[in-house]
Structures are given as C-alpha cells and as structure tokens.
Amino acid sequence: MTPAVDVILPCLNEAGPLPWVLTRLPAGYRAIVVDNGSTDGSADIARGYDALVVHEAQRGFGAAVHRGLLTATAPVVAFCDADASMDPGDLPLVAGPVLAGEHDLVLGRRRTTSRGTWPAHARFANWALARLMRRATGLPLHDLGPMRAAGREPLLALGLRDRRSGYPLEMVLTARREGWSILEVDTPYSARVGQSKVTGTIKGTITAIRDMSQLLAEHKKDAARGRTERVRP
Numbered sequence: 698m699t700p701a702v703d704v705i706l707p708c709l710n711e712a713g714p715l716p717w718v719l720t721r722l723p724a725g726y727r728a729i730v731v732d733n734g735s736t737d738g739s740a741d742i743a744r745g746y747d748a749l750v751v752h753e754a755q756r757g758f759g760a761a762v763h764r765g766l767l768t769a770t771a772p773v774v775a776f777c778d779a780d781a782s783m784d785p786g787d788l789p790l791v792a793g794p795v796l797a798g799e800h801d802l803v804l805g806r807r808r809t810t811s812r813g814t815w816p817a818h819a820r821f822a823n824w825a826l827a828r829l830m831r832r833a834t835g836l837p838l839h840d841l842g843p844m845r846a847a848g849r850e851p852l853l854a855l856g857l858r859d860r861r862s863g864y865p866l867e868m869v870l871t872a873r874r875e876g877w878s879i880l881e882v883d884t885p886y887s888a889r890v891g892q893s894k895v896t897g898t899i900k901g902t903i904t905a906i907r908d909m910s911q912l913l914a915e916h917k918k919d920a921a922r923g924r925t926e927r928v929r930p
C-alpha cells in the first residue's frame with residue numbers, strides 16, 4: 698500500500714537516536730532513511746525498524762535528502778532530522794496543510810523546548826539567514842528548519858541542484874519564484890542525541906552560511922534579470 702506521506706530522514710551515524718525516531722512516525726507515514734556512509738550500523742538499525750533504507754554515495758546533506766526524494770512514491774513527502782531533535786509525531790503539523798491541499802510547502806519553525814538546545818553560533822547564523830531569506834522572498838519566515846513537507850511531484854519539478862547544506866534554502870527560494878503558497882508553522886525542537894554533523898560545529902556553520910549566501914546572491918541576480926526581461930519591449 699502506498700503511504701500517504703513518505704518521510705525522508707537523512708542519516709549520517711545516528712545509531713543512538715534512530716530507534717526512538719523510527720517508533721514515533723504516525724500511521725500512514727513511511728520512513729525513508731538515506732544512509733550516507735554511516736559506520737555505526739545506522740542502516741541495519743533502520744532496517745530493523747522496518748524503514749526503507751537507501752544509500753547515497755555522494756556526501757552532503759542535500760545529496761542525501763534528494764536521494765530520498767527520488768526514492769519516495771507517496772503523493773506528499775516530509776523531511777525530518779534523524780537526530781531526535783524533532784519528534785516525527787509532530788510531522789502532521791507540516792504535512793497536514795499539504796495533504797489538505799491548503800499550501801504547497803509548509804516549513805517548521807524550530808521552537809526550543811528547553812534552554813541550551815541550540816548552540817549560540819548556530820542560532821545567530823540562522824537568525825541572520827532568516828533575515829536575508831525574508832528580504833529575498835518577501836515572506837514572514839523565521840527559520841530554515843529541516844522539518845517541512847510538500848507534494849512529491851511538484852518538488853521534483855523544481856529541479857533543485859544544491860547537494861550540500863544549501864538545499865533547504867534553495868527549496869524555499871525556488872518554490873517562491875514558482876509562485877508556491879508557503880506557510881511557516883511552529884514545531885517543537887529539543888537537544889539532539891549524539892554529535893551534530895552540520896551546524897553543531899563552527900566549521901559546519903561556516904560551510905552552511907557560504908552555501909546559502911551563494912544561493913541568495915544567485916536568487917537576487919535571477920530576480921534582477923527577470924525584471925529587466927519584463928521591461929524589454
């Protein structure tokens with residue numbers, strides 16, 4: 698039976714949190730764990746919890762997430778970290794409005810449930826990027842959170858190209874350019890289990906900022922080109 702929602706869980710050494718994460722999925726939601734060369738047995742653990750496990754050889758958050766999107770078959774796909782910082786039981790908050798046909802893309806704004814959940818440098822980087830994202834899109838967005846949902850086929854049609862940490866931002870910018878209806882909702886966020894792979898280190902944060910700044914600059918150039926083309930006779 699085709700699930701209503703395929704949940705894409707990028708996974709790089711998440712043996713600790715995976716059992717909890719994979720038992721939290723609501724009925725009708727299928728887990729697709731995209732393993733990116735884990736060395737801690739994550740893939741076997743995921744299979745033990747009946748998740749569909751796929752491998753992606755190319756390293757990078759975007760490469761893993763995109764592999765999940767190519768693997769999905771459900772009409773709606775949702776994205777979630779596999780680190781137990783967010784509860785898959787909350788996925789209906791983002792998938793619900795897409796399933797109901799009310800919005801094309803729903804983004805979960807991370808709302809911390811306890812102090813010390815989010816390292817200060819990551820919180821600051823996210824705040825600065827959200828500000829730039831608001832300016833670029835004109836939408837009242839506050840976070841580039843990983844929990845989100847959209848229709849599978851429309852998402853594929855966006856033709857996203859980033860395969861690193863810019864993927865979530867490219868999704869928002871391209872969806873906006875295509876005139877999608879985008880909604881942000883609050884989603885609970887707590888301390889992850891295990892070591893962060895992206896923004897938990899200063900180096901990871903700097904790479905994320907670099908990838909995202911490049912995308913914002915390209916988006917600005919595209920928008921300016923669009924304006925020039927429109928005024929041409």
Ligand SMILES: Nc1nc2c(ncn2[C@@H]2O[C@H](COP(=O)(O)OP(=O)(O)O)[C@@H](O)[C@H]2O)c(=O)[nH]1
Nearest residue numbers: 707708709733757758761778779893894895896
């Ligand atoms: N497959 C894959 N997953 C990744 C990669 N980098 C991060 N992840 C996963 O993507 C999710 C987000 O990474 P995380 O370390 O939580 O980043 P943070 O939320 O910024 O601290 C986690 O489930 C990671 O296991 C990668 O290169 N490949």
Ligand SMILES: [Mg+2]
Nearest residue numbers: 778780782889
């Ligand atoms: Mg995380």
